[in-house]
Amino acid sequence: MPEVVLLSGGNPQIAKADGDAPVQAYIAAMPGWKSDLGARLDALIVRTAPDVRKAVRWNSPFYGMEGKGWFLSFHVLTRYVKVTFFEGTSLDPIPPGGTERSKNARWIDIHETDPLDEARMADWIRQAAALPGWDPGRR
Numbered sequence: 445m446p447e448v449v450l451l452s453g454g455n456p457q458i459a460k461a462d463g464d465a466p467v468q469a470y471i472a473a474m475p476g477w478k479s480d481l482g483a484r485l486d487a488l489i490v491r492t493a494p495d496v497r498k499a500v501r502w503n504s505p506f507y508g509m510e511g512k513g514w515f516l517s518f519h520v521l522t523r524y525v526k527v528t529f530f531e532g533t534s535l536d537p538i539p540p541g542g543t544e545r546s547k548n549a550r551w552i553d554i555h556e557t558d559p560l561d562e563a564r565m566a567d568w569i570r571q572a573a574a575l576p577g578w579d580p581g582r583r
Contacts, residue, residue, distance in 0.1 A: 448473035451503060455520040458500045466500040477556050478525050484560060485518060485527065492566045493573040513577030516569065524553040527565075530578035535571050549578075 448469070449457040456473035458466055471482035482505075489496055489507050499506045501517075508514035518527045532539045532550025541551035554560060 450475060453520060453522040454478070455503055457503055460499075460501055462497070462499045464498050467498045467505040470500055470503075470505050474520055474525075478520055481525055481554060481560065482518065484562075485525075485565075488562055488565055489516065489569055492569040496573065508577050509573050512573075512575070513579035515572040515575065515577040521553075524555045524558075527552050527554060529568060529572045531572060531575045534575055535568050539568060 450473070451457050454475040456470050458470045458473065467486065471479060471486055473479075474482045486505070493507070493509065495509060496507050497510055499508075501514075504517045504519045506514045507516045514530055516527065516529055518525055526541070527539075528541075528549055528551040529535060529539055531548050532542065533548045535550070539550040539552045541553060542549065552565075
């Protein structure tokens, strides 16, 4: 397998593809502590939403439910991993990251020294997976 190129901030460059294999390739290529966090997030998503479908789009893992669109993605940046909920304004409580320009999307940035609140994250995943998600083909 060829070596994965890391883009700015250390984000792995993984070709667009559907399924678990490209997501696992992305997670394996995440640099340093971020790979462990990616594996924990992936396992938590699968445990919380067992029927989840996975893909890599725009060099990020995407998670969605069949017929509902994408509900979550994460992305490697220099100092943290950004976990985005596409319909985050519908979650309770609303994840802390977001701007007026981000429309319904909200996110949480997880730094190396931040504890992963698995209970809070699982609650957000459960809520997000039940909502109609983001479909880039639908405008």
